[in-house]
Amino acid sequence: MASAAVDHVIGLIVSTVQNEATLSVGINDELDEIRRELVSMKSFLHDAERKQVMSEVMKTWVADVRGIADQIEDLIDEYMYYVYRQQHFTKLHRIFRTPKTLLETRQIASKLQQINKTIKGMDERRQRYGIDRIEGSNDHYNFPLYQRDLALFMKEDDVVGFVDESRLLKTWLMDKEEHRTLISTVGMGGSGKTTLVAKTYNDETVKSYFECCAWITVSQTYTRDDLLRSLIKEFHQSRKEEVPNDLGTKDFKDLVGILIGHLEQKKYLVVLDDVWDTNLWEAIKVSLPNNQFGSRIMLTTRKQDVGSYSSDVRSHILTIKPLKEEEAWDLFCMKAFSSCRGNSCPKELEPWALELVRKCKGLPLAVVALGGLLSSKKSITEWSSVCDNLNWQLNNNQMLEVVKSILLLSFSDLPSPLKHCFLYCCLFPEDYEIRRKRLIKLWIAEGFVQQVDRTAPKEVAESYLMELILRSMLQVVRRNEFGRPKRCKMHDLLREIGLSISEKEKFGVVYDGKVEIGECESHQARRLSIQTTKWDLQSYSSITRLRSLFVFVNGSVSFSNTLMSKFKLLRTLDLENAAIDVLPEELGTLFNLRYLNLRGTPMAELPKSIGELRNLELLDISETNIKELPSEVAKLQNLRHLNMWSKFIADIHNFELVRGMQVPFEISKLKKLQVMANIEAEGNIIKQLRSMTQVSRMGISNLKEADEQNMCSSIQNLKLLHHLCLMVNNETEFLRVDALRTPHPNFRSFFCLGN
Known part of the structure; x- marks a missing residue:
């Protein structure tokens, strides 16, 4: 870090x-x-x-x-x-x-x-x-390798779930296709990839189908030549043949020659376990001949892009899904209650057992580790202690070390900018569905997104998000109509480990009421996420180096003038859905503020001092009670995103409810504004829009037929516009766009509500 x-x-x-x-x-x-x-x-x-x-x-x-x-x-x-x-x-x-x-x-x-x-x-x-x-x-790297080797010796009865997945892998392995085929099994750390592939690899019908087999654990620190040496040893030993001498002195060309000579007349099976390098296949494919005998190469990986190959090889990809609830419960009981008849859970322990299994979210590694930990604990007090202090247990209990080690590997492998982005996601509550747009704008406001020549920060941030998804560190829970991620969330245990790193590194801290406020202050955290109703914002006034403040509570929220002055270095203030009615005039002292999210709050007006926020890049007042922007907003020369969607926009066919925001005439002076939705068509605002040439997304409501000429003229001048939403004020109003001479080449979506 x-x-x-x-x-x-x-x-x-x-x-x-x-x-x-x-x-x-x-x-x-x-x-x-x-x-x-x-x-x-x-x-x-x-x-x-x-x-x-x-x-x-x-x-x-x-x-x-x-x-x-x-x-x-x-x-x-x-x-x-x-x-x-x-x-x-x-x-x-x-x-x-x-x-x-x-x-x-x-x-x-x-x-x-x-x-x-x-x-x-x-x-x-x-x-x-x-x-x-x-x-x-590198003990943290070696310890999981030992665990991986154990997977090869697991009994069939010890494996729970994966019935359909195992059947599919066997079908791909033994189908009639003669071409060399790659089969990738992809999933987050601890999801059971190695266990599943080992179960399939050890199946007698599979072993007898191939003439020689090799299992290699690759991991992050492999070298190409050592990998080839391991393959040669494994292939020879699987057939009880003598391993060639002096392999340590052979160069790449010699090693490739030995492998090709040994495999070119055989149907072979290779398993490459725990692959991280996207270039591995290109590095070794020349040594694994496409001999038309139906040979297969299987690999396991946490990274989806490792499992995606060029068109020069036939391939299949199996993405591991979490265990079903009943499967996770059966596995947990098998480990925790092996001494009980039928592995049944005692009734008095059932509430805590169910909660712990829920926290595992179908991750087999976590289920097994927690089950093993609790197998020696018999009292309700011991069980409730583990359940209530899971974060501490992950960091201090040796029996859970394997869980922490394996999940930490994914974090350690991240490029530097993505480490910050990942830890930022941990500040959201458990099981929280994070909007894609919200997340990438927060990353940009925090300065986590690196500058890339001729690439917009938004596109770079989008690539960061996709990388975290491809690495199985974020889970997509909802996609839009174009298939892009719309909402994501984190696995509970991955989040717990992330929070542990975040606190240790003074990156950020979550206050959920389980510890004293003083403990949060002692971190001198640079980011604070409040997730309990038992709080008093004045208590945080000593944390003067805050860069981000999140409030995820249902109770009433208020800021005093003196408190605002304590947070003068704040970059992001996110109060989405918080019960806050008003912001103090001292808001204007937050000179460093880049991001202000008030979406879903009951706020009815903005303080006039908002015009002092000269660094503000995003203002989101969607779904609030604010009906009119103060004229001071026109002073925000760095503003890029102005989101003002009505809280009634879901009822899109009710013309009386779909309304926009009344904006000052001077808003056309904001030359950096890229997103502006949704505004009311009043006065000369439609005519003024033509000068806002950086706008790419725009929504206008309350349009009338008389606005056609000015509206089309302005739209025609906005060459970067790619999303446009036009709405009339009632169902009898006609809206014509005939004056648009030619469609914009950048247009991606055009929504029109009216006749």
Whole structure:
């Protein structure tokens, strides 16, 4: 995570230096020097974090780097706050900096200079004590490999479920197709991929169908030549043949020759278990001949793109689904109550047993591990303790170490930006269905999305989301009509482990009422998610470094003016569906705010100080009681998304209920606005829309036949528009679009409600 934090800060420095002409020379120089130092440390950090068991010296060093990265981010934001405040003085003060601002600038420069010295000192300490030469261990990687080997020796009676899946795999293995065929089994860590494939591999009818077989556990750290050596050994040993001598001295060409010579006249079966590398097949396919004897290659993977191949090979993909409720229950009882007649659960323990099985969400690894843990616990007190403290158990109980280790592998393999994005998802409540659009806009507002040449941040964020889905770290629960993910959620246990990392790394914390508020404060968390009605926002006033605040509660919510001033570095404020009636005027002091989500709140008006949020990029007031935007909104020059859908939009055929927002005439001055829906067609607003050339999504309601000419003229001028929704105010109103000369080439959807 330290490497992810450093990557994030390097991007922040580059962005700040490039985009802010207001930087003083001293601060610019210090930031550039810090950037160079951090870049030089990155490669070591990546290597260090791959060692899942680090020395204490290395742990301390890595934690120090993470802390320094957080300090740099804070100082950059503080400096931009002083710049923001300076810009709100008189015209004279904009030309001549006030003494106070000069002093603050010097203080920031001095702090950055001290950080620079600290970073150089850390690098010297690393070299002096040979931290980069201290070997950590990869025990977390080796432990699951031992468990994988056990899967090969499981009895048929120990496997619950997978009946249909096993039958399908056997069909693919033994069909009449003579071409070499790849069969991929895909699923999240612990989903039973290895167990299923081992069950099929060990089936006597399968073993007798092939002339020689090999099972290889690949994992993340394989080398191509060692993989080929393992294949040669396995194939020879499966037929009780002598293994060729001096394999260790053979190069790639020789190893390929040995394999081809051994396999070209045989029907063979290869299992490649736990594949992470998308290029593995390309690397080894030349050594596995397509000999037209019906040979098969099976692999298991957590990543869907590993299981997708080019057209040069015949392939099948089986995606593992969670165990059904009754299957998960049977498996749990088999492990937890093996000493009871018929593996039956005692009635007094049933409520806790059912709750624990529910938390496993059909993940066989978790079901087996929890069942084994509880097999020695007989009292209700012991069971309720495990159920109520599952997060602690995952992190401290050796019997659940395998669950944590296997799920941590998926996190460790993520690229740096995706680690932040994944941990961000953990801040949503358990079983919460997260809207795709909401999530990617939050990532962008937080600065997690890296800049890619000629690619919009939204597209980069979409690719991050798809990567997490392909890696089985997010589950799609709903798709739109085009097949794109619409809502996602996390597996409970994956979320618990993510929260543990998040708290340890001071990334973020969830307050759900199970711990004292003081414990949350001690984390000095940079993100806070409140998920209990037993809370008082004033209690969080000491957490002054917050970047994100979520409120997921049904009870009444209120913000005081003094509280807002405590959160001056806040980037995102998400109050969706919270029972908040009003925001204080001090909202305008949140100069750093990029994202303000008020969707579904009972709020009836916005404070006029909203115009002071010069960095605001998204404002969502959909499904609120707000009917009119204050004129101050026109000052939000960085605003890109303005979502204002009516809370009655679901009743689309009731013309009286489908209404838009009344917007100020000056809204046409917002030249960066890309999404604006849904607005009322009043006054000259339709004519003014033609100047908003960056708009790509737009909704207009209360249109009349008289608006046709101006509306079509404006739409014709919006070359980037690809989603358009037009609505009239009653069922007798006619709406013509004949004046649209040619359809926009970028148009993807056009919705029209009216005659």
